[in-house]
Amino acid sequence: xxGVTQTPKFQVLKTGQSMTLQCAQDMNHNSMYWYRQDxxxxxxxxxxxxxxxxxxxxxxxxxxxxxxxxxxEFSLRLESAAPSQTSVYFCATAVRGGNYGYTFGSGTRLxxx
Amino acid sequence: xxxxxxxxxxxxxxxxxxxxxxxxxxxxDPSYGLFxxxxxxxxxxxFLIYQGSYxxxxxxxxxxxxxxQKARKSANLVISASQLGDSAMYFCAMREGMTDKxxxxxxxxxxxxx
Numbered sequence: 001x002x003g004v005t006q007t008p009k010f011q012v013l014k015t016g017q018s019m020t021l022q023c024a025q026d027m028n029h030n031s032m033y034w035y036r037q038d039x040x041x042x043x044x045x046x047x048x049x050x051x052x053x054x055x056x057x058x059x060x061x062x063x064x065x066x067x068x069x070x071x072x073e074f075s076l077r078l079e080s081a082a083p084s085q086t087s088v089y090f091c092a093t094a095v096r097g098g099n100y101g102y103t104f105g106s107g108t109r110l111x112x113x
Numbered sequence: 114x115x116x117x118x119x120x121x122x123x124x125x126x127x128x129x130x131x132x133x134x135x136x137x138x139x140x141x142d143p144s145y146g147l148f149x150x151x152x153x154x155x156x157x158x159x160f161l162i163y164q165g166s167y168x169x170x171x172x173x174x175x176x177x178x179x180x181x182q183k184a185r186k187s188a189n190l191v192i193s194a195s196q197l198g199d200s201a202m203y204f205c206a207m208r209e210g211m212t213d214k215x216x217x218x219x220x221x222x223x224x225x226x227x
Contacts, residue, residue, distance in 0.1 A: 031213050042119075042204060042219040050213045059216065090158065096213050101148060101160025 003027070006091050006105035013081045013112045021076040021108050023091030029103070030096040032074035033058075034066060036087040037107075043090065049074055050096060081112045115140050117207050119218035126195045126225055133180070134190045134221045136205035144210030147188040149179065152202040152220075161203075164188060166210075195225045 007022045023032065030051050035043040035058075045058030049068040063085060065077045078085060088109050094102040116139040126132040138147065149161040164172045164179045172179045180189040192199055202222050208215040 033215060035217075040122075040219065043206075043217040045214065045216055048214055056212070056214070058214065088156070092158075092215070094208075094213075094215070101150070101163065102158075102215060104158040107156055 004091055004093055004103050004105040006089075006108050008108060009106065011108065011110050013078075013110065015082060015112060017081050018077065018079050019081065020078075021089055021091075021110075023074045023076070023105060024072050025091075025093045025103070026072065027093050027103055028071070029093040030071070031094045032068065033092040033094075033102070034064075034074065034076045035090045035092065036060065036085075037090060038087050046076065046089075081110075083112045086110060086112045115142075115207065115209055115214065115216055117205055117216055117218040119205055119221050121221045122219075123222045123224070126192075126223065128197060128225055128227050129194055131191060131193045132195055132223065134192070134203050134205075134223065136188045136190065136218060138186050138188060138205075138207050140207065140209055142209040142211050146208040146210070147179070147181070148206040148208070148215075149177070149188075149190045150204045150206060150217075151199075152204065154201070158204075162190070192223075197225050197227065199223060200225045 004025045033048040034046040047066040049055045052071045091105040092102045145166045147164045151159040162174045178191045202220045204220045205218040
């Protein structure tokens, strides 16, 4: 099925551990995004990539790095996880400048203890 | 700077009634897009409706319509004939044309009661 696949769906990390959240799409979309969702704060943009080979910071980039490996894949890395990074992470994709909805993955629930 | 504001943390509406969810935005980019998403308790993000900054008419999609007032920088979502299944979080979002960056408001929790 066409769509956006995020892995893993759930993860528990200890403070200081590192991990990479994976996002892959088969929509042939140019733009990809990483968001975090916390209660009462909506979705906040961490990083985005308007095209293969480019990445830009969003609203809350500190503590994260990203890689746009190719057109299909956009990964988010936590080098040294902190409890403040406990959140639900969503990946999204879109046609650049498109006038229809963005496609979201099902989310990754991350807990840092 | 790009900004989206939703001032209603929660709203209640009776089944079959209409409800308006407020959204205001700020941007210096003349080309932008406005979106509304629904997030039920299951967590997925469901696209509802889109309005482009140059669109002359308000967008409509079934029971959803977007009341776009460009001079006031508002993009309110109107849900007509509310149903119990409309109970969810609703997010307003804006994409700037120059950067393609999409940002969200903090959301409004809508509860529909019988």
